[in-house]
């Protein structure tokens with residue numbers, strides 16, 4: 001399929017101070033769009049100036065949240081080249097999300113080819129300061145103008161690009177996590193394993209209440225028994241208890257993170273197998289009591305590795321590893337970011353060159 005290109009007449013001023021980029025505020029000059037209509041399939045891929053998308057107020061995504069998204073990054077290497085980290089995994093997950101929300105699936109090979117073309121056009125927007133990257137946000141919204149509760153017959157696929165600052169401006173500071181016992185994010189059989197806005201809408205109130213108490217993220221328990229650890233905010237979670245590295249198994253209510261998968265594969269290659277199993281909150285609290293909880297960290301595209309330094313559960317309040325980053329977390333962080341920015345070799349074949 002041929003991609004039409006319409007370049008902007010009014011290129012924006014690029015951010016001058018890359019240390020102040022932050023996350024998600026600044027967008028590049030263009031966006032990638034593609035349409036779907038029943039009977040026609042996905043068609044009309046195009047790169048156009050970044051701007052508002054006209055939508056009928058009755059568009060189904062506004063009312064019934066038929067939408068999905070992805071999150072990935074492009075990295076600039078010291079040689080000035082631009083590369084992606086396992087982008088095929090993102091497009092595979094996009095199609096899995098489509099399947100759950102009855103959105104027509106897309107051609108993964110075409111999506112990668114189109115992304116390369118798009119990022120190549122915007123290559124001057126990929127920042128070069130240490131730790132910075134170009135955040136890539138593909139998403140699909142249902143835009144049939146119809147108020148019935150029914151899968152839409154038309155959709156828009158869109159990709160926007162956002163230069164992002166270093167996640168850790170002042171070193172890998174451990175985060176404070178609030179164990180959520182009142183609200184649930186998802187339940188088995190729901191949409192927990194897909195990246196869809198509805199899951200985030202369900203999490204906002206808990207997140208706000210946790211922040212009010214001085215915690216940066218919420219640790220979710222399973223939605224049925226509220227006994228088992230699932231994930232943290234927008235991160236998967238790992239614990240090292242008495243030498244065993246544990247992460248909750250993908251039972252359907254947990255988002256299968258690509259960073260999670262990479263961490264498991266990396267640890268395995270170092271001879272440190274990971275137990276993917278159910279992890280009762282009680283086991284975690286017992287480990288704290290016994291002094292055997294050695295390390296805890298979250299994983300996700302934005303932070304890569306986020307050490308957890310404090311947990312609050314009911315009126316219990318515990319510190320992990322002296323509120324310092326542990327050796328496994330540090331090694332994972334250094335290796336993953338080293339591969340992503342091309343500082344160390346990639347023995348896994350995870351890097352996809354762009355331009």
Ligand SMILES: *Cc1c(COP(=O)(O)O)cnc(C)c1O
Pocket residue numbers: 071195231233234235236255256257258259260299300301302
């Ligand atoms: C995106 C996401 C993650 C992390 O996935 P990565 O592919 O590692 O970025 C974890 N949990 C939730 C709920 C997410 O949306």
